[in-house]
Amino acid sequence: MINTFHTSYNPPPPPVPPRAGYSRPRPAGNTSLVKFLSVMLLLLMILTFGGFLYLFQKLNVQFQDSYHEEDFVLKRLQDCADSGMGEESMTECGKLMEKYKTVIEKVSQANEKLSKLTGGPHFIGPAAHMVALTVPKDKASDFLKTSSLIWDKDHSLLQDVKISKERDKLTIQYPGIYFIYSQVTFSRNTPSSSLKQSIRSTGPKKDQFKELLKSFCSLNPSTSNMCTASVTGVFHLEKDQQIYVTVTNTTLVNRDSCSFGLFKLRY
Structure with a gap:
């Protein structure tokens, strides 16, 4: 059978074989960089x-x-x-x-x-400033019979220092060197004894008694003036040591002008 089909499409020629020693050039790059x-x-x-x-x-x-x-x-x-x-x-x-x-x-x-x-506190440490209790709540008690001054806890400053149940002694919680002060004003005189105040201490053991400081003042019996006895000092206090103030006679004291305090020195 004779093929009578004809087309105008001509296939591309085959590729030319590479010549010997020829290599395709590579695109330029920045390999070294x-x-x-x-x-x-x-x-x-x-x-x-x-x-x-x-x-x-x-x-x-x-x-x-x-x-x-x-x-x-x-x-x-x-x-x-x-x-x-x-x-x-x-x-x-x-x-x-x-x-x-x-x-x-x-x-x-x-x-x-x-x-x-x-805006915080400028002093951080044990401190106390006590004011005397003006009027006893129970006049039939031993309030006026004791020689120790009783302090008004509600109107006093107490910071890291304890006060005794009787409100007369301060108990040290942190040992160290303390500045102690006291001021007692007497409004009446007694001919039998001098007007005296003293700061005393007792250690953890009750027999460890010391008189740390004392001061005196005098009044003319014929006048109605007042006199003030003041003391200050620096002492090394131990833990559980108690500090308190005694006077000649509590009935002779003007309680509106009495104060007692201490604070731990920083060093």
Whole structure:
């Protein structure tokens, strides 16, 4: 059979085989620049990590040195408490304490500035300011028979200091060095004894009695004047030590002008 089908489509010619030694050209790029930037980024990461590691090790060493130094200083302070140390060692202890006092004073000043800025209290610590109880609630009680002054708890200041059930003694809760003061005004005189007030203390054991301070004043029996006896002092007080004020005779006292207080010194 004879094929009579005809078309005008001509197939493309076959591709020309490449010549020997010929290679297709590659598009121009920035391969060298990319490699350079990659190397620089890697070096930057290594330097950054190394710097952080160096700073961490340096701070760690400084912290350990500071800790060991503080531990050494604390041990030296404990040794200073030994009464058998020589004069040279005690001189060194004195210098050490002066340095600590300077640091503590700076910290206290910073805390005071911070308190003023924040509106907080300017003094934080044990303190008391007592005013005398004017009129006894029960005149038939031993209120007027005791030689100790009774204080008005409701109108007094008490901070980290306790008052006894009888309201005559203040009990120390935190040991330390305290400033103590008292003022007693007498409105009448007695010919049998002098007008005297004294600040006394008892320790945790009831037999540990001390008279810390005392003062006197005198009145002319023919006049109606008043006299005031005042005392102040600084003492080291122990925990549970009690402080109170006694007078010659409570019936001779003008209770409107009597006060008693203390506060712990900061150092």
